[in-house]
Amino acid sequence: MLLATAALALLLAGCADGPNVPNLFGPPQAARPAPPPATLQQVQPLLAPAPALPAPTPPPQDRIVLTPPPGGDLPVVAILLPLSGRDAQLGQQLLEAAELGLFDAADERFTLLPVDTGGTPAGAVEAAEKAIGQGARLILGPLFGAEAAAVGPIAKAAGINVVSFSNDQTVAGDNVFVFGFLPRPQVDRIVAYSASKGSRRFALLAPRGGFGDTVSDELQKAVRSSRAQVTRMETYDTASGDLSPTLRRFADFERRSLALANERKQYEGKTDEVSRQALRRLEGLQGQGDIGFDTLLLPEGGDRLKMMAPILQGYDIDPKSVRLLGTVLWDDPALASEPSLRGAWFVAPSPEGRAEFEAAYEKTYQRKPPRLATLAYDMVALAAVLAKIDDKPDFSRTALTQSTGFAGVDGLFRFLPDGRTERGYAIIEIGDRQRRVIDPAPESFTGPLTN
16 A cells, blocks of 8 residues: 555645645556455445446456445445446446556545446436445546536535536536536636747637537637637537538638639739749648638547548648647547648647556556546545545545645646636647647646646
């Protein structure tokens, strides 16, 4: 338990709100011994199967056994996840990441109580009632915002704080903390950095509703603070199979292509050197004239981003002419192979800690973790350390909202009194099949988070 002891010492050193951030978690251990036999108990399992999905890979024999509380005044933390239903596979992977956090930071007294939500608000309510009935003193999860909103009042009545993995900042407040990658810190960071490098006219192309609408609101606030302006905003329906008409309209392609054709006509057929140079300058262009913005924020990721980026490039919107910006949704190594994103910037946690976590997860479970897995690891590790303050658990609002914050595998973070999470993000540039940090994440909350 050397790692857990060192982490506890750092946490206590940070309680005085000094400039140093407690590094709670350190790199995950490559090999994890089995817990002492005395901690294992045969109990009725709480985890429901996931009949709609293939059965998960059998766990390694040395994997820790998660049990309900054995009784007494021991720290019990519940983790509410969709272990059945549509999102059962993701729920199982988050539970596996939580187990790694348990191995790395918990001692034999700590009990993690997993309960299935089924991925619905009603299921989350039932899961919270089970957890509270079995002695839980802190609830981690559930995964979705609607579930967290449903669980909050039940936990409040029991005097328990809830730390959801959702990124829906509208459910934060009172006894509910939201630990997901929230839009506001991401937008603030990427806009401030871009503005410091000369961006003055921002545009947004975002999915309609939910996360996209929130990013739209946050962009307008962030741009005003940076003394820039938003000159173009458009949303699209994520259910649409073909986004080409939307992207063509957003690029003002009809007007700009006509302007290009008219300019070419001025020089075609002429043999003087000025005309030849002008035609060479126009080669490869699809449009001509000011597009109306110098920076474009695309809060999209995965396959849809890989589909959109080449189309935008075909309409002369690419990092050669317009600075493309992204959110944590771009934190995907596969995007480095997309030529139309070379030179683009995105905001994300520093990659070093995550790389070590992913290596440990893959070694243990023989598959790569989902991006959200680090949230489960960090929160379980933090709960395990808070359980040992002065040899007794402290999951209070005061303990969670220390102004110095904490350092996890996703870097610097802290909980704000209003329930939101503030993070220290890095700025990362996409290169030719590689990514590199061009502005590191801040190392403490004593200064600005925008470097």
